Amino acid sequence: MQLIFLSTLECRSADGTSATAQVSITEHQGAFRVLWAGETQDGKGEQEAWFEGPAWKEMLQAYREGLWQKRLAGYYPLVDTSLQTSGEGAKSREQLMLQFYAEIHHNPELFQELRKWRRQQAQKESKSAYFVATNRMLHMVTAFLPHTMEELRQIPGFGKRKAEAYGSEILAVTAGKERFGDFPLHWVYGEVDQGQFEVWLVRQLKSKEELEEQRERMRRLVLEGAEAGLTLKELAETTGQPRRELVLLLEELDQQGYNMEPIIAAELTGMEMDKLDAAGKLFTKHGPRFLKPVLQEWYTVEELEGQDLNNLYEKLRLLRMRLNHAMTAVGAEQPHSEDMAPEEEEALEEEAG
Structure with missing residues (x-):
């Protein structure tokens, strides 16, 4: 043996x-x-x-x-094995302890105040809320209550750029608030119950693994649907996923080189040719990165009355994928789809972090 x-x-x-x-x-x-x-x-x-x-x-x-x-029952290895590193990448154990402590000890009222600020800031910058700050970052801010820029930068996630961009507004919320411990945050490691932390860590890793497995199953279903030429409605019925999530996944698969044209063609069937041509010209004029300027010229204010904006944004995303293929064929810069229009960001707000 x-x-x-x-x-x-x-x-x-x-x-x-x-x-x-x-x-x-x-x-x-x-x-x-x-x-x-x-x-x-x-x-x-x-x-x-x-x-x-x-x-x-x-x-x-x-x-x-x-x-x-x-490990959920409280066992943890005397010498760490690959189990811990499989789900958290380069994050240090100390950073994870700070996150664990902050989830338990954050200030709920201040957290909601910062979430409101984050939503407003994201709308100003036309980006998704979690690009401003994740829920975990806000938990740590309200748990450790930094009072200076130097202290804010000791919280994982707040590097030089984020601290300079948002530090003054965040510190205005935490100013004068009484806190349990001071900076640096080394004292936190002695406050953490190692058994509880191990259970939390295992649950985090297990949850991430389950999400990755679910996402891989979803990818397979979407690829099969694309090959069959299903519409978004049919894909939503097959997968049980919202159309918005499916469109985002289609973009991801398209950027990875999979052929999404059958779905694009099925979804755009019946749309007036002049509207399709107009969208292509507007993407050329405004660039493919942001959708809102294109939509505002694609339809007049009167034409938008009674229209489903989510549906129009879906079609623009699909058209942008088709444009991506055309630009690739002539060696031009490919469009980027990570930035969303403000209307779409609001829908993602609750998923931030």
């Missing part, structure tokens, strides 16, 4: 006692086994076989699912 992997974990209780356990992956004659060996609360040994079989992929899934459950 060959030992492939072994990790030791510990679970600490409120009375200061602790229990240890080991999870191992072994291989024998082409069959894998995942075994959990630990202690019960009364000190007796216990073993759980999480997987036995030849399938490597299924073995890894069983290992990960079993480890999620144990």
Whole structure:
């Protein structure tokens, strides 16, 4: 029998006692086994076989699912394994602790005040609210209450550019507010309950993994729908997703090189040729980055009366994708779609952060 992997974990209780356990992956004659060996609360040994079989992929899934459950129960590795780095990239453990502490100790009233400021600022700049500041950043501001620009820059996410752009308005909200601890924020690490933090961290990683899996399933459904030439309405019925989310995903897939033309053609069928030509000329005039200037000239004020603006923005996004292909063919700069019109930003506000 060959030992492939072994990790030791510990679970600490409120009375200061602790229990240890080991999870191992072994291989024998082409069959894998995942075994959990630990202690019960009364000190007796216990073993759980999480997987036995030849399938490597299924073995890894069983290992990960079993480890999620144990970490939710309070176990964490004595030496960090790849589980933690799989979902948080380059973020340090200290930054994650600041986020965890802030989620628990933020000021709800100040948080709502900053959300209102963020919405207004995003509208001024014609960008999505989370490009101004994420919910996590605002949680940390209202939990740690910086009073100076230097202190604000110690909060993860507020680099030099964001601090200079928004610092004075944020500090006007936090000015004079009494706070629990001072800057720098090293004291936070001693205030964090490590067991609770590990449970929170596992849930964050698990949630992100589930979202990524869901997004990958959605990508496959959309690609199948594109190949079949479905309309947005038919795609929405098939996937259960809002049309707005589908259009954003179509743009992402289009930029990655997938052919979205069947959906574009199906969705624009029946639209007057002069309107299609006019949109192309307006994109040439204003550039493809922002949609609102194009819409304002595409239809007169009178023509917009009673129109579904969301539907018109969808069509402009689809036309922009088609324009992207034409510009690529002649070697011109491709349009960017990350910036949205103010009408669309409002719909994304609740998802900020």
